[in-house]
Amino acid sequence: MEDTAIPYELPEAENHSFFFIDQRVETRTEAKLHRHDAWELYYVVHGYGSRTAGDTCQPFTAGDVALIPPSMLHRWEYAPESADTDGRIRYLMAAFDHSLVKRCMEAFPEVRNRLAGIPFPTDALKFGPESSRIIRKLLSEMTGMDELERLSAMLRLLPTVFTSPDHTFAGRPMRIERDVRRMQQIAAYVMAHYVHAISLKEIAAEVGMNRSAFCSYFKRCKGMTFSQFVTQYRLNTACELLKHSQKQVSEICYLVGFNDVPHFNRMFKKAKRMSPKAYRNAESIKSP
Template identity: 30%
Template sequence: MKQNLKYYPKARTHTFHFDHVHIKWNQQVPLHQQETWELSYIITGSGVRIIGDIVENFSKGEVILIPPNIPHCWSFDESVHDSKGNIENITIVFENVFLENCKNIFPELMNSISELQSNENAVSFKNELLERLQTLMTSMIDQNSIERLSSFIQLLELISYCKEMQIVGRPVSENKKEKKLQEIYLFILNNFQRNITLEEISRSVGMQKSSFCVFFKKMTGKSFFTYLTEFRIESSCQMLLKTKLSVAEICIASGFSDIPYYNRVFKKIKNIPPTQFRKNAEHTRTSEIQ
């Protein structure tokens, strides 16, 4: 799979790159990797992401740390946006050489930065730490360069010793099979909302249908269409939670063409129909507010 590489400018007047954007849902960078660290905060938007070897749903509020050379991309849902139709996020990109320089210049940061560098996996943060990161990253929007540098040092300290986090992506090995599987995941991510035939997906990754089926089952433990159906159901769950679209609209938007079939499959996988799933979520949110 050919991956697009995103290179942020190495501005000599700044030690890291701070990017705060309001853009349309489909203007995100496609699958890419870089030799830098990346800290991303999703302020508005939700959808599906690929980070290394993991494909899963994401929603607003997440703060994700991605170490160097892990391929990743976010695919935003076009129905989740602000009043102007935009998604919003903050991305902070910094180089490993900057971390090394910090250790040499500031002995106080030696242990925390070494701890950070020892992490090879992409992680998301939780609970009180997540709220502190959100607040600190948001405050950086209106800060000058000196204030941002101070905030960035605080960010490094916070994420270095974090224990309240979960792995959301791992490095992709040089194994050809793993790379082929990631290529399949990317195809699903970009095409799950429409009909996908076995002929099309196998051809897109340069395999015969029979070989593709055997390969996918061996790598994932599931048939391709079982995986695709579960992926579509999970995506529809995000739309039920994050949008006001009707169940019929969500059915179509998540790749199903028949509403009764969608309802049956949803209930089989989630043990409740989609309407009840949405009501339960709304009841939970109301209870939390009260």
């Protein structure tokens, strides 16, 4: 895809529980490839073209209703010839953060009874005839509603959106997206816990994998074992402390998660080709 994916923040987030729009625009002004941290429920009223959702591109026509998960790259590209006599297409769209779903489940037992325990989709979905009919009706009614009436309609929409049996696959997150997010999660965990021992079992559980699958996955993505990655992070942190603090080498050893000074010295020398003290001296010479 030649488009650059752009992050997009939904407007009026501070003053509304969700975002609703009845949009009628020229095809060339419709959004480029983008992502946002919200569920997107989209009803094509007039127009046709191709929809990109994650790793999948599918045609769409008037009447289609689809759900795009949070953070998934997507784009609705309308064919110019599908516009009306004024050169415009039309769609209705409701976008809502997953926190809205959680708050509704916490506040309303009726919503919780319908949604508790269901697996929320990670793939984009295209709704079938019956669900589309219900969703089109509710979204169309929202156009003439005030904001409280729209909130009531949203409460009716959520169970249909997330428990609909008649939907088909419309796109999954691209593998590179999943890998980037997962590796960011792993790195964040290491940054928060590197001072202590991190077992393969706990880091695998952190990202929802078993130990064996995690080891294979990490080696494929990083070209090193998780243990090597943690050691590398600890040694890089030690380098920063050697350069920018006056702490003793033995103190730095324990601060970065090693529990044995001779072992720390050996690992440091193996990685940096010099001892911690020699590294500190070399860095002090470089400093003005």
